Amino acid sequence: MKGHIRERSPGKWAIIVDLPDAGGKRRRKWHSFAGTKRQAQEECARIITAIRHGGYTEPTKTTVAAYLDRWLDHEKSAVSPKTLERYAEIAQKNIVPLIGDVLLSKLKTERIDAAWTSALASGRRDGKGGLAPRTVHHMRRVLIKALSQAVVWDMLPKNPATASKPPKVERKEMRAYEAGTTAELLDAVRDTRIFVPVLLAVMCGLRRGEIVALRWRNVDLVNCRLAVVETAEQIKSVVRLKETKSGLSRVVSLSSTVVEELKAYRARQAEEQLKLGIRPDDRSFVVSQIDGAPLQPRSLTHEWTRILAKTKLERIRFHDLRHSHATQMLAAGVHPKIAQERLGHSTIAITLDLYSHVMPGMQADAAEQVDAAIRRAVKPAS
Structure with a gap:
């Protein structure tokens, strides 16, 4: 394996190496280099070593x-x-x-x-x-x-981005409504078209895409539960249904309040659609446009922002309604495993990591409960 250097101008060098081709003949490859003569010689030696040991990548003009x-x-x-x-x-x-x-x-x-x-x-x-x-x-x-x-693809010998220094990312403080604020919110949006999406997010923990993709066939108002089997994503103006974020379906139990609200809403929705000549069935979307077409996820976010701005409530993202539901569950003493299943997290570790800010109060309550149990078990001295 041969190679040599040639000075083009002061501090500018051409490194020329001979490369074998498939036919056994040799061809020359030129490399540009800036530096001292010794540095150019060292670079030439490095390239020759790389060629011999299979770590050489030919330079290209690809940007x-x-x-x-x-x-x-x-x-x-x-x-x-x-x-x-x-x-x-x-x-x-x-x-x-x-x-x-x-x-x-x-x-x-x-x-x-x-x-x-x-x-x-x-x-x-x-x-x-x-x-x-x-x-x-x-x-x-x-x-x-x-x-x-x-x-x-052998276009680079190694990945230069791997060694780059990542910026420090500070974790944002999670924003969520307390139970009292949630009640105010539901009253404030009751007469708007986002009432049911808000209800499903803050009372059931559903994600925006899961709400948009939910169909009536997946809602069991008799047994008070719904099944989350798919989610919606928006690419430009096109809405596409796909599997849930975790790749698994889940069943979410409904409170009596949510069941009653959904029953009344379904009746109103059916009446509206029948006036337009649309006969709703189990395939119909729970949250939809007036003509029954699926709602765009981004439209839901925009409407949430617009309506929330008209209230005196703290400005939070629509996704934070899901956080509100999770926080209220854990603060009420619901076991994190139940919260994980209800929220659709793939592991309980995700739930515990996201809502660790709720845990100190839960640990304090647990400590007091254990202490009280032990005190009751200790027989008073005779």
Whole structure:
């Protein structure tokens, strides 16, 4: 294996190595290098060693932007449409403006770290400051995943994003309504079209997508329960039904209040649809547009934000209604395992991690109950 260096201009070198091809002949590959003569010689030796031991990757003119387009096309058959949409948004709108013009073969960890620093300082597309650390964290995860495929395709010898420093992400304080505020909320939205979605979120712990995908055939008002068997996701203006987040269906028991509200709502909904010439059946969506068509998840969020702004209640996300239900359950002494099953978490560890802020009070109550039991068991001295 041969290689040598040639000076092009002061501090600029060409590293020329001989590569064997499939026919046994040799061809030359040129590498550009900036530095001292000794550094160029060391780089030449490193390349020759890599070739001999199978760790060499030929440099190409592919930019990071062009590679990410190729990677996204590859991911179409490997991830859900919603995940692909998120990957594309992060790659094309956040990563490409920072390092898209860099040659893939020249991408180094130092350059990636500089990109994260720039994103945190001034990464917003509207020019009004930097991106949130959590957003930059997502950017790093997507780039790591994308460049890992480049390693598999022998386009990179190793993944330079893996060694980049992730931004520190502080966990946001969970916001939730207490029982009294929940009662105020239900009264405030009772005469609006989001009453039932709010009811299912704050009284049953359903996710937004699960509410949108719920059909009447999955609601048993006689036995006071409903089955969550699918969820809805929105990609641009298209709503797609798929399996639940955990991949498992679950049964959620309904309180008498929720059952009565759903009975009255179903009657009103059927009356409205019959006036439009629509005959509702068990396949009908519980929460739908006036004509029975499925509601868009984003439309539900927008309507929630609009209506909540008209009240004096604390502004929280629609998803925080689910957190409110979980917090109220655990604060009332419901066992975390029951809460996990009701919320649809894949493991109880997720439930305990998300709602650990409720646990101190539960532990204090448990300690007092154990203490009281022991005191009752101790016979008074005679």
